[in-house]
Amino acid sequence: MKYQSQQVAKLYFIAAIGLFVGQILFGLIIGAQYIWGDFLFPQLPFNQARAVHTNLLIVWLIFGFMGAAYYLVPEEAETDLVMPWLARLMFWIFLAAGAATILGYIFLPYADLAKLTHNELWPTMGREFLEQPTITKLGIVVVALAFLANIGLTILKGRKTVINLVLMMGLTGLAVFFLFSFFNPTNLVWDKYYWWWVVHLWVEGVWELILGSILAFILIKTTGVDREVIEKWLYVIIAMTLITGIVGTGHHYYWIGTPEFWQWWGSIFSAMEPIPFFMMTVFAFNMVNKRRRNHPNKAAVLWALGTAVMAFLGAGVWGFLHTLAPVNYYTHGTQITAAHGHMAFYGAYVMINLAMISYAMPLLRGREAANSNRSQVWEMWGFWLMTISIVFITLFLTAAGILQVYLQRFSDNPMPFMEAQSKIVLFYDLRELTGLVFLIGLVVYIASFFVGAKEAEAKTDGEEVVTA
């Protein structure tokens, strides 16, 4: 850590991990409701618990992105953050607004939350992932503007690097496309059409810019490879991301009342969406192979390589699995979608956040470069437990999805939804058990922050590695 103001990142990282725990606990609750339909009913219906699970995910990832930005922007710009006080203030506002909203989901019937926050004045609630009351959405905009001003002015003041520029573009895009969440026409086709401008253009668009720039930053720091090389890769990757991903939005426009031509545009372009993810994998492994030094923070390198692989598998491969229109005709809105969602979010966005936290946290806590060996061993156990769990969760949901498609949509006598669900409950059992392993992995991961905290830092095997 070179600049005092980078320290604000720590707050954001701690909050991110705390909310991550909440996300997983609620994941286990709704996973249980798939098995025992009356679990916690009627006190906590599935829809409210699911909103907690998904909204906590989104909020903690954004906390993580903000923390990453507050850490890496000053370091890249070679200057202190212009307004560290604003970053602290916004942290508490964002946390309070987020917590209040989540508590509202848990303790109030959703309709009461809508009434309490006067949804009727500007109805934006009740759409998937955008369940937040309108007032919360407005709060998010305020926080985002203050955040962008803070890092934007810091970038303007200091050294301009490609990483900062790409990160800034990604974060600006995040804020800009969020504005479509305020557009909610009665006409369902347009509601859905522009809803995807938030959801798709986030996760298959601008968020990938954030992912790419953070990954590039970590790789520069941990491998010592020349910045020019890394920046060139970064440009090529994000170019492919947006070239394929923007028109790739069309894979959501197959069955919602939009015209047939989207089946061609959507299929062709989204079939190419794995390309940038594959390039990211090649990039990460290439840079680590060409490293000029062995960084003592092995855990951070593991997370960086892990995100490159898992993003490709989850977003790339599992996305491709059901992206072609003739396939999607059968799989749309089934457990196949859920399978893809879990591995894609974990691989791309959870892991990049944990990679950044892994890299930055030791420095924020006063270490020279890395945690002790023992702490890193715990962290890597957390990595493997969580990562292997998500692989199996994805496989079980994929199996459930294939059966669901067959029973409900493909066989000669299509079964009603609930009957089909009762036939595939075995896979929900397996998913829930695997979810418990994930939770254990998360506990081990969190323990790694406390284990070996007083022991000496890990050392590198050799000072310099021979460069090829």
Added chain:
Amino acid sequence: MAQAFTKAMARNIFYGGTAFFFLLFLALTFQTHSVVPQRDNHQAISDLVAKGKQVWEEHDCIGCHTLLGEGAYFAPELGNVYKRFGNSTDAIKAFIASRPENGVPGRRSMPQFHLSDEELTAVAEFLKYVSGIKTSRNWPPTPQG
């Protein structure tokens, strides 16, 4: 990557490619706007349907159900529920109104939302309107959704 391929070239591909494909996306959106009115059943949208959509949203129905395949996967698809229920808004209303307060032991159950008759009518009319949206290949594949 080969030395002949410079960072400046990569940057230009990024900016040029993004601009080009975003404009293409806008053009396709524009084209969509001209075609959708023939299939979106907008003529069925009334004040009652608008009210119904608000009832739908304020009870977070999408948190369990899918609607045209989007939403949660915990409860049945509702884009075609009007047809599945024999083209009857009364059947939809009766179903929602009769959900047991404390659920069904061991099974998934829809909450009892205590909707007024007007709200029930509105949400049923909304679902009827949705069933009239012309989806490609008449998605969903079967009446079961």
